[in-house]
Amino acid sequence: MGGEGKVVKIAFVTNNASQFWKIAEAGLRKYEKEAKVQVDMKMPPNGTPEDQNQILQNLASQGYDAIAVSVIAPKDQLRILNEVAEKTNLITFDSDAEKSKRLLYIGTNNFAAGQALGERIVKLLPDGGQIAVFVGMLSTDNAAQRLGGIEAAIKGHKIEIVDKREDNTDRAKARSNVEDIINSHKDLSLVVGLWNYNGPAIAAAIEGLGKQGKIKAAVFDEDDATLDAIKSGTIDATVVQKPFQFGYLSAKWMHDLATKGEAAKKALPPSGVIDTGVTVIDKSNVESFKVELSAMKKSVQ
Secondary structure, eight states: OOTTSOOOOEEEEOSSOOTTHHHHHHHHHHHHHHHTOOEEEEOOTTOOHHHHHHHHHHHHHTTOSEEEEOOSOTTTTHHHHHHHHHHSEEEEESSOOTTSOOSOEEEOOHHHHHHHHHHHHHHHOTTOEEEEEEESOTTSHHHHHHHHHHHHHHTTTTEEEEEEEEOTTOHHHHHHHHHHHHHHOTTEEEEEEOSTTHHHHHHHHHHHTTOTTTSEEEEESOOHHHHHHHHHTSSOEEEEOOHHHHHHHHHHHHHHHHHHTHHHHHHSOTTSEEEOOOEEEOTTTHHHHHHHHHHHHHTTO
16 A cells, blocks of 8 residues: 555566466565555567557556566667656566666676576587577567677687577477577587577477487576476576566565655665576476475465
8 A cells, every 4th residue: 555545556567478477476476465565467468569568558557656577679669668667667677678767677687697508508518519599589688688698608619609590489480490400500519598488499399309418408497398308308407587586576666666756766776777696407406496496386376
């Protein structure tokens, strides 16, 4: 409740309908219980900027006090984001729009996350090799930053990126892209997936082509199929973010900005960023990580 007893309206808008957001939702629900507020969670059904813009404009016109969004296409959505920021407290999580009038970004330093995966790739390919990169859209802030981090880490290690493929969140294409590249690059050593669903698509492609042990894989996020593929040895490593924190901290900051106004704005970090950090998961720690994850997901069922 706000100061005058009015109901606080806050919303958390994802960039697609992936199961990745289940963990963020657990963070939202934890804060809801603690603060006795309601957080509305919205997912663009097709994962397009147009879908997301529509959701944002609807929320702003419905008088929401604060909105958190994982931005799909920062450059293309700048005008809409700024219009929304004029009407309400706008923050970003997971994928930033640094040039917008958002008040805060909560999430991974994606360049650092890319570096962490790049360093693991260097260990996986001590003699160098050819690699290929797969993602939904390279134009998004998180994809571009992750790729930049990987490129910085592999520089000078005789590792060459021979292809990059986008799938525009089409899951079937995510898999067929991997199959096409593996078939057309006979010397390929390793494949990289930058988004949550790219891990399972890569695992399915490698297994379907009977290339386990012949082609290595390094990906992002903790999709169940990705963790299973790490257990079976199809995927070598994944860099996981802290989506629970995306949800929890976004809800907390939205609530503060909606109820405390200027005092909350003064408390914002000077950098405008809260870095939630990453962890590298491989065969050595996948089991303990799965236990932890399952407990988080249960809390929202």
